[in-house]
Amino acid sequence: MREIHCEQIKAAVKDCVLKANLELPGDIVIALQEAAEKEESPRARSLMKIMLDNAEMAIQQQMAVCQDTGLVAVTICMGQDVHIVGGDISEAVNAGIRDGYREGWFRQSVVSDPLERINSGDNTPAVIHYEVSAGDHFSITVFPKGAxxxxxxxxxxxxxxxxxxxxxxxxxxxxxxxxxxxxxxxxxxxxxxxxxxxxxxxxxxxxxxxxxxxxxxxxxxxxxxxxxxxxxxxxxxxxxxxxxxxxxxxxxxxxxxxxxxxxxxxxxxxxxxxxxxxxx
Ligand code: SF4
Incomplete structure (x- = not known):
């Protein structure tokens, strides 16, 4: 049985939060570049150039790619031979979200109740999915998505x-x-x-x-x-x-x-x- 500590999960989620909000994935950048090259419309080409410049500036200036830094969906794929120690796994994920959003100065967009609509103040809770299968693997995917x-x-x-x-x-x-x-x-x-x-x-x-x-x-x-x-x-x-x-x-x-x-x-x-x- 492999042990993973909640502090490791919290730190990993925080790193993923920062990376996701500051750097567009490489496949998206390449797809935007290719679309811009193929595009017939000068206005469409120019808009995609602005999107690519924006992505570059986000990395250089360490500012969010978009102001709407989203509600975060987190997928944990874990093996059934993993034992989580040092606390509650969902609390560790949310602690990582909290730390990442504070450190990155990202917009906090989550309301604690869908009808009362009071901001939770730290972009938690995330929507967390767990996929459990055989083995002792453990992976985390952080997916912030704007409204x-x-x-x-x-x-x-x-x-x-x-x-x-x-x-x-x-x-x-x-x-x-x-x-x-x-x-x-x-x-x-x-x-x-x-x-x-x-x-x-x-x-x-x-x-x-x-x-x-x-x-x-x-x-x-x-x-x-x-x-x-x-x-x-x-x-x-x-x-x-x-x-x-x-x-x-x-x-x-x-x-x-x-x-x-x-x-x-x-x-x-x-x-x-x-x-x-x-x-x-
Ligand atoms: S849909 Fe929302 S998160 Fe996406 S680019 Fe537009 S404003 Fe930003």
Whole structure:
């Protein structure tokens, strides 16, 4: 049994919080550069150049990539042979969030109660997911997500007879309705199958996959490429001001479902798609 101390978890979460908010992931930077090179519209090209300059300045000046430093989703993937010592694992994660947001001077956007709406003052609690499997591994992924893009996500319970065509129509509809509100160019996360909550979780999980990596199943990889083409034909472009670069990628994750169900969730992530992972 491998022991991991809560102090290690807290320190690792803090480091991930700082990295995620200060440095756009390399795959997103490259995708923005490639989209800017391919883009026909001078305004769209110029907007993506500003986004890239902004990402560079965030690193140089150690300032957040975007003012909305988000509600943080944390995924802990751990082996069942890991024993957490020195406290409560969820409290350690939240302590790391608290320390990272204070040290980075990042905006604290979490309200403790969705109806009373009083700011918790330290950007906690995070939304924490635990995935437990065999072994003694332990990894942490920190995914801060702003409300501009989060508010534009949607979920639908399709009839199985609506099939692939229903999935296509729904994904394109969600991106179209989001317009410029989700700050495109987007990463489009699509969760297909499971039940309501699993479809939503799959859509979020899809956003954690680098945009240059297609789904390992050939038919889903082909669907990702097809959907990317369809959403880019919408012409929304960067910040919804026109152009071909509405999305950088469509990432799909699936899960087994009921014979009478076809849930589909779409989670949109903005040009400031931020994530950071580490292993202990
Ligand atoms: S959607 Fe993204 S880029 Fe736009 S304000 Fe929110 S966090 Fe920032």
């Amino acid at each position: 501009g893009s989060e508010n534009m996500g949607q979920l639908t319970m399709l009839k199985p007879s609506q099939g692939l065509e229903g999935v296509r129509e729904f994904v394109v509809k969600v991106v179209k309705e989001a317009g410029g509100n989700a700050c495109p160019p987007l990463v489009v996360g699509v969760g297909i199958g499971g039940n309501m909550e699993m479809a939503a979780y799959m859509a979020k999980k899809a956003l954690l996959r680098p945009v240059d990596r297609r789904h390992p199943k050939n038919e889903l990889a082909a669907l990702e490429i097809e959907l990317l083409g369809l959403v880019n034909q919408l012409g929304l472009g960067p910040q919804g001001l026109g152009g071909e670069s509405t999305a950088l990628a469509v990432n799909i994750e699936t899960y087994p479902t009921h014979i009478a169900c076809l849930p589909v969730a779409v989670s949109l992530s903005c040009h400031a798609t931020r994530r950071s992972s580490c292993e202990l």
